Amino acid sequence: MVIAVDFDGTIVEHEYPKIGEEIPFATETLRMLINDHHKLILWSVREGKLLDEAVEWCRERGVEFYAINRDYPEETTQNNNHFSRKLKADLFIDDRNLGGLPDWGMIYRMVRERLTWADLMRSARSGLNSQDAPKRKKKWGLF
Incomplete structure (x- = not known):
């Protein structure tokens, strides 16, 4: 799959224009x-020097992106007569999505198993339903 990944608030905590602390397991999951x-x-949204810093930060942690802010590495407006700022990705990982950013373990599971958010919610609900409900203690033998 082609997966578009945001940086600030997704790979690192949102400290823009500074680079925040890594969100746990982000770079490990990306690798x-x-x-x-x-x-x-x-x-x-980063451009210029700020974008270069983010790319280098990821590279230092072993994350090499296929492309940066474009569909493929050599894409330009001149060599793609269908150029659009909207990426042609199969999946977007972004802290601003509806419902917020799941943890990176959940993100990996979703990608690996091709699960939707709804699939995960159904799975969680069925897991809760299959467990025995906590039993109430009898109080004074009345119940």
Whole structure:
């Protein structure tokens, strides 16, 4: 899959224009997705020096993106007569999505098992239903 990944608030805590602390397991999960042969695109509002810093921050942690703020590495407005700022990605990982950002373990599971958010919610509900409900203690033998 082609997966677009935001930087601020998704890979690192939101401290823009500074680079915040890494969100737990973000770069580890991104490396796993790359090893699973997914193409990752860094999709960020950052530009220029701020973007270069974010790319280098990821590179230092072993995350090399397929492309940065474009559909493929060599894409330009001149060589793509269908150029659009809207990426052609299969999946977007962004802290601003509806429902917020799941933890990176859940994100990896969703990608690996091709699960939707609804699939995860159904799975969680069925797991709760299958467990025995806590039993109330009898109080004074009345119940």
